[in-house]
Amino acid sequence: MDRIVEELIGIVGEANVLTTADDMAPYLTDWRGRYRGHARAVVRPAATAEVSAVLAACHAAAVPVVPQGGNTGLCGGATPSEAGVAVVLSLTRMNRIRSLDPDNNTVGVEAGCTLAALQEAAAAAERLFPLSLASEGSCTIGGNLSTNAGGVQVLRYGNTRELTLGLEVVLPDGRIWDGMRGLRKDNTGYDLKHLFIGAEGTLGVITAAxxxxxxAPRGFATAWAAVSDPAAAVxxxxxxxxxxxxxxxxFELVGRPALDLVLKHIPGARDPFSAPTQWAVLxxxxxxxxxxxxxxxLAGALGAEMxxxxxxxxxxxxxxxxxxxxWALRENISEAQRIxxxxxxxxxxxxxxxIAEFLERADVSLKSQWPGxxxxxxxxxGDGNLHYNLSRSETDDNASFIARTEDVNRIVHDLVDALGGxxxxxxxxxxxxxxxxxxxxxTVEMDMMEAIKNAFDPSRLMNPGKVL
Structure with missing residues (x-):
């Protein structure tokens, strides 16, 4: 048996170190199926002390570590490489609500807790945790923090970064930073938590927050409104x-092709209007x-605007x-696209x-290059975040189009950059x-990112091949 695997078994127990191909398979593929990797083991700690011991052992043995939460990411950030030398660190057993302080309006939660479980705990205390994603039943708080997740309520409440007051983090060498402070004001030097939020596990492992x-909101109103174009939506x-x-x-924008895919693939989905509309907002x-x-x-406001x-x-x-x-029409778009x-x-x-300028210019450029x-x-x-996805309806045509991904990205990304995005x-x-x-x-920005990486993880063992 691999020596590091023996050491990991000594830390978390044999049942929580997976080494067979079948047992590891769910941890080695991303949600989209775009990336597949290999690992020498999947280790599942149940406490911060175990995470600390795992990282210390891997650091001493120069073994790379790939942190993983609910494995619902869309950019391959939690999938190991094909080299098979890394250990996947799954945090899903660390799923406790540690504390809930209604007077301070804060909750202490471990990284493996699902977003839905946190929302339910908050609701039981007549409070709201506003982060809301389509994957909330399976995505975890650690993953939300590591990618600075956004979702549908950023307009009012902000990204995960704005919702975070404190963190507990295990550094690459196994040391534990306890920054679990529920303070709105704390001017005592560098705000270290922001280095780890959005770092995708490349600087350390977030174990709690x-x-x-x-x-808790007691009143809601929901509407679906048709508009002529994105400029009208803004x-x-x-x-x-x-x-x-x-x-x-x-305030969610939905184009007709997105809605058509939902109506095609999601059972029970129905168009809110009898006649098709090109653009709508939820x-x-x-x-x-x-x-x-x-x-x-809401009805009065929409009536006035009609x-x-x-x-x-x-x-x-x-x-x-x-x-x-x-809401199902909006939330099922990604699933319909996957199907x-x-x-x-x-x-x-x-x-x-x-937003309207981006959509108009990107559409013109892409359709002139790839008609149809x-x-x-x-x-x-409401926060300027668009999901802009491209394909062809015919399978054979789509395969050749997907092969041009780099050319497509150049058009889209260069335009985004030109618009300050x-x-x-x-x-x-x-x-x-x-x-x-x-x-x-x-170059300056990349140099600063590299300097931060080198300061925390000079051996480059934390989630190698991601971000940098």
């Missing part, structure tokens, strides 16, 4: 802020006050079931004011974009 909670967001203030918790208002006033407010010609049609959900059906087949995916952000290309565009228009808004870099990012970051 103190996160912000909010009063104007509508501004107008709704005038009508509804900060009660807008989500809107949600929420408030901590009870009552039915939110739906009336009279002004900004909204073409709208439906406001009159029940929880109707609201869930509207349809491979596409060239982009997770980009631009200033909200330039299918453009599936949707996303969190980012080529990775919320999915991270992983191994998918680690080379691409060098085209858009300055």
């Amino acid at each position: 103190v996160l912000k909670l909010f009063p 104007r509508l967001l501004g107008r709704l802020r005038h009508h509804c203030g900060d009660r807008i918790s989500a 809107i949600e208002l929420s408030d901590s006050l009870e009552g039915e006033g939110l739906a009336e407010t 009279e002004a010609g900004l909204v073409l049609d709208a439906v406001v959900a009159s029940s929880l079931g109707q609201a869930q059906a509207l 349809e087949g491979v596409s060239i995916k982009h997770d980009v952000s631009v200033p909200v004011s330039r 290309v299918r453009i599936v565009a949707f996303g969190h228009i 980012s080529i990775s808004a919320e999915h991270g870099l992983g191994q998918l974009k680690r080379a691409e990012i060098r085209r858009y970051k300055s």
Whole structure:
């Protein structure tokens, strides 16, 4: 038996060190099936002390470590390389809610806790943890932190980074940093937690966090509104802020091709309108006050904008079931795309004011180069984050189109950069974009990132081949 494997068994027990091909298989492939790797073992610690001992052993033996949460990432950031020399560190057994402080509106949670379990714990205390993703039933808090996950409520509550007050981190050599402080104000030097949020496990392993909670909303209103184009959607967001203030918790843009895929592949999905519309927005208002006033407010605001010609049609959900059906149209887009087949995916952000310009210019450039290309565009228009995915409907044509991924990326990413945007808004870099990012970051910025990496992980053992 591999000597490091024997040492790992001594730390976490034989049942929690997986070495057979069948046992390791679920940990060696990413959610999309794009990346497949090999590992010498998968180790599943149950406590921070065990993580510390695992990292110390791997550091001493110069064995690379690939941290992994729910394995729902979209950029291959949690998949080991094909070399088979790394140990995959699965944190899913570390899933406890350590503390919940309603007066301080904070929760202490371990990295392997699923996002849905955290949401449920917050709700039981009449609080809200607002991070919301389609994968929330299986994605974990450690993964959310490591990729600075966004989701549908960033417009009101911010990314994972804005929801985090403190962290517990095991460094590459096994030392433990206890930064589990639930403070809104702490001016005592460098704010170290921000180095690990979004670092994708390349600087250390996040084992726990103190996160912000909010009063639980008691009132909701959900609507699906048709607009003529993305420019109208951006104007509508501004107008709704005038009508509804900060009660807008989500504002999602959905293009027709995205909706068509959901209607094609998701059982029970229905178009909210009898006649097809090219663009729509999904809107949600929420408030901590009870009552039915939110739906009336939203209906009144949309009615006013219909009279002004900004909204073409709208439906406001009159029940929880109707609201869930509207949300299902948005949340199932990624699943519908997965069923349809491979596409060239982009997770980009631009200033909200330039969303319409990006979509118009990118469409023109791509369609002139590849007539008939299918453009599936949707996303969190309130924070400028668009998912812009491209394919062809015919399988043979699509295979040749996918082979041109680098050329497609050049058009999309260069335009994003020209508009002051980012080529990775919320999915991270992983191994998918680690080379691409060098085209858009300055030498100074890359040098600073390399210096940070070298300071924390000079042996380059933490999640090798990711980010840098």
